[in-house]
Amino acid sequence: MPQNILEVDHLKKHFATQKAVDDVSFNIEQGAIFGMLGPNGAGKTTLLRMITGIFFPDSGSIIFEGKKFDPVNDIIRIGYMPEERGLYKKMKIGEQALYLARLKGLGKTEALEKIKYWFRRLEMESWWNKKVQDLSKGMSQKLQFVTTVLHEPHLIILDEPFSGLDPLNANLIKDEIFRLAKNGSTIIFSTHRMEQVEEICNHIVLINKGNKILDGTVKNIKQEFKENLFHIGFENRPDSLENNSIFEVTGEMRQGWVLKIQTGYKPHDVLQYLLSQHHEIISFNEILPSLNDIFIKLVEDTPLARAFQSGPETL
Amino acid sequence: MKKISLIIEREYLSRVKRRSFLITTLVVPLVIVAFYAIIIAVYVGGETSTTYRVAILDEAGLFNGRMEMDKNDRSTYTFIHNETETSFKTKYKNEGFNLFLYIPPFNDSIAPQIRLHSQSAVNLFAKSALEKKINNAIEKKRLIAAKIDPEIYRNIKADIDIENAVDSGKGEKKSIAEVASVISLLGGILIYMILLIYGTMVMRGVMEEKTNRIAEVIVSSAKPFQLMLGKIIGIGAVGLTQFAIWIVVMGLLQFSISLFFPAVFQQMPDPALAGAAAQHVNSGKIAEVIEGIRSLPLTLILFSFIFYFLGGYLLYAALFAAIGSVVSEDQEAQQLLFPVMMPLILGFVIMTKATNDPDSTIAVFGSMFPLTSPIVMMGRVTYGVPWWQLCASMLLLVLTFLFFTWIAAKIYRTGILLYGKKVTWKEMWKWLVRKG
Numbered sequence: 001m002p003q004n005i006l007e008v009d010h011l012k013k014h015f016a017t018q019k020a021v022d023d024v025s026f027n028i029e030q031g032a033i034f035g036m037l038g039p040n041g042a043g044k045t046t047l048l049r050m051i052t053g054i055f056f057p058d059s060g061s062i063i064f065e066g067k068k069f070d071p072v073n074d075i076i077r078i079g080y081m082p083e084e085r086g087l088y089k090k091m092k093i094g095e096q097a098l099y100l101a102r103l104k105g106l107g108k109t110e111a112l113e114k115i116k117y118w119f120r121r122l123e124m125e126s127w128w129n130k131k132v133q134d135l136s137k138g139m140s141q142k143l144q145f146v147t148t149v150l151h152e153p154h155l156i157i158l159d160e161p162f163s164g165l166d167p168l169n170a171n172l173i174k175d176e177i178f179r180l181a182k183n184g185s186t187i188i189f190s191t192h193r194m195e196q197v198e199e200i201c202n203h204i205v206l207i208n209k210g211n212k213i214l215d216g217t218v219k220n221i222k223q224e225f226k227e228n229l230f231h232i233g234f235e236n237r238p239d240s241l242e243n244n245s246i247f248e249v250t251g252e253m254r255q256g257w258v259l260k261i262q263t264g265y266k267p268h269d270v271l272q273y274l275l276s277q278h279h280e281i282i283s284f285n286e287i288l289p290s291l292n293d294i295f296i297k298l299v300e301d302t303p304l305a306r307a308f309q310s311g312p313e314t315l
Numbered sequence: 316m317k318k319i320s321l322i323i324e325r326e327y328l329s330r331v332k333r334r335s336f337l338i339t340t341l342v343v344p345l346v347i348v349a350f351y352a353i354i355i356a357v358y359v360g361g362e363t364s365t366t367y368r369v370a371i372l373d374e375a376g377l378f379n380g381r382m383e384m385d386k387n388d389r390s391t392y393t394f395i396h397n398e399t400e401t402s403f404k405t406k407y408k409n410e411g412f413n414l415f416l417y418i419p420p421f422n423d424s425i426a427p428q429i430r431l432h433s434q435s436a437v438n439l440f441a442k443s444a445l446e447k448k449i450n451n452a453i454e455k456k457r458l459i460a461a462k463i464d465p466e467i468y469r470n471i472k473a474d475i476d477i478e479n480a481v482d483s484g485k486g487e488k489k490s491i492a493e494v495a496s497v498i499s500l501l502g503g504i505l506i507y508m509i510l511l512i513y514g515t516m517v518m519r520g521v522m523e524e525k526t527n528r529i530a531e532v533i534v535s536s537a538k539p540f541q542l543m544l545g546k547i548i549g550i551g552a553v554g555l556t557q558f559a560i561w562i563v564v565m566g567l568l569q570f571s572i573s574l575f576f577p578a579v580f581q582q583m584p585d586p587a588l589a590g591a592a593a594q595h596v597n598s599g600k601i602a603e604v605i606e607g608i609r610s611l612p613l614t615l616i617l618f619s620f621i622f623y624f625l626g627g628y629l630l631y632a633a634l635f636a637a638i639g640s641v642v643s644e645d646q647e648a649q650q651l652l653f654p655v656m657m658p659l660i661l662g663f664v665i666m667t668k669a670t671n672d673p674d675s676t677i678a679v680f681g682s683m684f685p686l687t688s689p690i691v692m693m694g695r696v697t698y699g700v701p702w703w704q705l706c707a708s709m710l711l712l713v714l715t716f717l718f719f720t721w722i723a724a725k726i727y728r729t730g731i732l733l734y735g736k737k738v739t740w741k742e743m744w745k746w747l748v749r750k751g
Contacts, residue, residue, distance in 0.1 A: 052535045054732065072538070080535040084734070086528030091329060099325050103318055103536040147532075 003066070005030045005155055005186045006051065011060035013046050020046040022210040023060070028188065028203070033181050035201030035218075036190040037291065043210040044190045045083060048157055051188075052080045065154065076105045079153035083160045083190075085144045087132045094128035097147050104151040111150070118146045122172065137164045145173055149180060156180060157188045162196060174200065194291040206295060213298050222288040225297065228261040230270065233283035246273050258287065318537040319545050326520070326549025331556060340557050344564040366390050367441060370412040372398055374420045375427065377452045388444065404432055416445065495611060495697040496670045502620055502693035503666035510627050510659060510689065513554045514635040518648065520546050521639030521731070530731040539728040543640075544720075547632040554628070611697055619696045622709060627689025630716040631655070633723035640730035641738040662687030669694035683708050685715035722747060 006028040013021040021043045028034045038044050049055040051062060053071025062069035065077070088096055094115065101111035119125045122142055132140055141164050149156055158177070162170045177200065181187055189201055197204055198218060206214035214221060230247075233256040241249050241257055246265045251258030261270060267284070274281060289297075330336055366389040371378070373394060382392040393412070395403065400417045407415040414433050421427035429449060431437060458465050521543075524530045533542050634655050642648045665681035672678060673695040681691035682700070688708045692700070729746045730738060 049732070054531070054534050075535060078535070080532075082528065082531040082535070084528040084531065086524075086530065086532045088329070088529055089523075089527060090333075099321070100532065100536065102321055103533065105317075144532075 003030050004028060004063075005065055006188075007063040008047075008051070009061045009063070011047065011050060011062065012058045013043075013050060013055060014058055019210045021050070021057075024205075024207065024210070024212045025060075026205045026212060026215055028186060031181060031184055031186055032203050033177065033187045033189060033201045035197040035204035036188055036207060037192070037194060037197055037204055037295070038207035039192050042192075042207045044192075044207055045159065047207070048080070048082075048159060048188070048190060052078055052157060076151070077154045078157065079104075079148040079151065079155070080157045081144055081148040081159060081161060083163075085140060087140055087144065089133040090131055092128070093124070093130050093132065093135070093143060096132065097143065097150065100147040101150045104153075106151050114150050114152075115146075118150060122146060122176075138166055138169050141165055142169065142173070145176070149176075149185075153185065155186050155188065157190070159190045160192075161189065162191075162193075194295060198291055204291070206291075206298070208295075208299055214294070218291070221291070221294065225289050225294045226286070227289065228263075229287040230259050230261065230267060231283070231285055231287055232256045232259060232270070232274070232281060235280035235282050238279065244273070246270055255283070319541045319548075322533075322537065322542060322545025323549040323552065326546050327552050327556075330516075330550070330553045336553070336557075340560050341564065344561050344568065348565060348568045367413045368411060369393070369414045369416055369445075370395050370403070370407050370410070371416045371418070372396075372400065372403060373418050375418045376420075377418055377449065377456065382448070383451075390441070400430070407432065408434060414441075418449070498611060498616065499670040499673075499694045499697045500667065502616065502697070503663070503670070503690050506620070506623055506627060506693050507659065507663050507666070507690050509554060509624055510631045513550055513628060514631045514655075516550050516553075517547055517632045518635040518639035518652075520550065521636050521727070522642065522648065525640060525731050525734075526643055528734075534732070539731060540724045542731075543633075543636050543724060543727050547629065547636060551625070551628055551632065612699065616696055619692060619705075623689035623692055623712070626709070626712040626716055630685065630689075630712065630719055631659070633716070633720045637723035637726040637730070640727040641733070641743065643734065647737065658684075658686035659690070662690035666690045666694035673698040673700075679704065683711060685712045688712055 004027045008027070009025050011021055011024045012019075024043075024047060036044055036047070046055065050057050051069075053069070053075050056071075064070075064074050091099070097115045097119075098108070098111055101115065102108065106114065116125075119127070122145075124139075124142060124146070127135070127139070127143070132143070135143065141161075145158075145161065148158070161173060161177075165173065177187055177189070189197065191197060201218060203217050204214070204221065205212050216224070229250065231253060233253075237256055241259075243249055245262060246269050247259040247261050249257050250260045259270060261267065267286070271281070271284060369390055369392045371382075371392055371394050373380070378394070380394050382394075398406075400419075403415060403417075414431060414437065417430045417432065419427055419429070431442070431445065455465050458468055524533070524542075524546075530539075530542070537545075638648060638651045638655065642651060662681060665677055665687060668675065669678035669681065669691050678691060678695060681687045682695050682704065684691075685708075689712065692705075692708055696705070725747050726743055730743075
């Protein structure tokens with residue numbers, strides 16, 4: 001069983017007007033891609049700022065790599081890319097990367113070597129003498145990513161890493177995230193875009209209004225929240241299907257129907273029944289809820305849920 | 316410590332390498348020296364470049380046909396006879412004269428109507444030089460009429476300056492109040508400008524980091540305090556560099572001027588530079604000024620300047636940094652700047668008073684109060700300040716600077732990560748008293 005790189009225990013941070021983080025605990029396994037989800041203003045950034053030593057928690061503890069988190073010395077092993085990108089506009093790209101790398105404790109030659117490696121990797125070599133103000137948003141995003149991972153941190157924290165990136169560059173960064181995780185880095189990936197998390201993360205927590213409302217692997221959570229819905233496709237779709245003790249028809253699709261299996265029955269009971277009716281079945285698969293659906297279910301009947309129902313894009 | 320030095324290095328190099336730094340650093344002394352050179356050129360040129368050919372019709376016999384020449388006077392004087400004012404008035408130009416001086420016959424007791432004819436208005440120097448000659452001649456005539464030997468009269472005439480001996484225990488020192496006052500004023504103005512210019516630079520730097528959101532990236536690598544202190548020290552070093560370059564460049568320029576145009580400097584102390592503007596500058600005065608400068612406690616002044624520059628800069632830079640961290644727009648900054656600008660301006664006002672009256676209560680208070688002491692003490696130190704006052708002022712400055720840095724760091728730490736919200740004084744107070 002892999003060791004936990006980070007253990008957050010009953011963390012609290014109250015500001016004058018609100019409880020930004022209210023008693024949140026979770027563990028992150030070494031080498032995991034950990035998703036931290038939640039709408040804007042849920043307290044994600046405050047949580048991340050405590051993990052990166054920018055804020056001191058009001059109470060609770062953070063254990064990093066088996067020891068109490070020491071903001072001064074441990075941040076060298078953490079790479080943090082804040083949601084709001086920040087770079088010196090008038091500084092040259094190369095000098096900027098070098099400066100940030102050296103602030104993370106790299107020696108000059110070592111830093112130069114690593115910058116050259118990453119610039120070659122992400123096809124940024126020609127940028128060295130450009131200034132940040134001459135870069136497009138996507139380009140500075142790539143630079144920010146490079147400066148975050150350059151010093152080979154054990155824990156990489158990415159806050160909305162894909163915002164502002166075109167699909168091509170987003171995929172490039174996504175591949176790099178997978179590669180870094182494969183090489184042993186642990187990644188915290190914070191976002192309010194639920195659909196991004198499903199394909200990248202293996203473990204997630206869901207934060208809302210400063211509280212953790214969900215914690216687990218993506219697979220387990222989906223299993224937990226599944227409603228035994230199946231999609232069944234027919235060669236010739238029957239005009240109607242009778243509800244019976246085995247299943248209930250809950251929806252209609254072009255090639256078939258959406259069925260909800262009644263408690264006590266298994267999917268093969270459905271198939272057996274339908275085959276005995278001489279239907280020609282061409283597909284049969286389980287419909288798992290999306291994280292977006294789960295989130296809506298969890299915060300049901302709040303204005304937030306209604307906003308998410310109309311699509312997370314509007315948030 | 317390594318991180319602070321990295322931050323200092325960046326703050327320093329990113330400014331020093333900028334083109335605008337090079338321009339201001341080189342252009343400012345050039346402008347100052349050019350200004351200086353123009354003043355000298357006007358000053359010296361006005362006297363020497365215009366030489367006149369003067370025709371004199373001396374009907375009063377004031378000069379007895381003989382003009383005493385000053386050594387620096389290149390004009391020529393020709394006495395004419397057998398003419399009248401009206402007849403010669405139309406002719407002097409054609410005979411090659413620029414000026415025609417007519418002295419009518421006159422009674423000793425009545426001031427004569429002396430006229431100087433010219434084609435265009437005569438310059439002040441030439442006019443006053445002629446007036447001086449005529450006055451001397453008239454005085455001489457009157458002395459003789461009163462049966463007083465002009466030689467005796469010259470010995471009787473008084474022209475004194477008071478010399479101020481300061482008995483400070485370390486033997487007698489001569490002090491020249493005018494020189495001390497000028498040096499005081501210069502030192503005070505310089506400190507005032509340094510605090511203002513470089514303080515604002517710190518504030519802008521902090522605002523840039525905040526609005527660009529770079530602060531959050533940096534504070535995930537270094538402590539906010541390191542970032543703030545690094546910026547303050549880095550910009551302070553930029554200021555010192557700029558001053559060092561200015562001093563060197565101005566020194567070189569003055570040296571080269573005196574090398575290429577030695578005449579300018581030889582003529583400077585020349586008594587022939589008389590005239591209204593040059594009243595103070597005669598050879599005796601120059602020597603006095605130089606002696607005055609030598610009599611000042613130069614080491615102490617220099618030491619105080621450096622100390623109050625550093626102390627005052629660190630104190631105000633911390634305040635400016637705190638302001639920069641809580642605002643996101645220039646307009647907001649202006650409002651918060653007001654309480655910081657007030658003691659600066661107050662210090663400036665007290666300093667100008669202190670240069671005239673260094674031991675007045677307000678000057679002593681101003682030189683103790685840490686927010687004004689860097690400026691005011693420069694106005695006093697040239698006159699000699701009691702040691703206990705100097706030490707108390709410096710100690711207070713250091714303590715206040717430490718205290719303000721501590722306060723500023725607390726405000727800075729929270730403010731720099733707070734976006735889009737206007738921060739009230741009440742909130743800032745909360746950040747201060749909050750622990751941790």
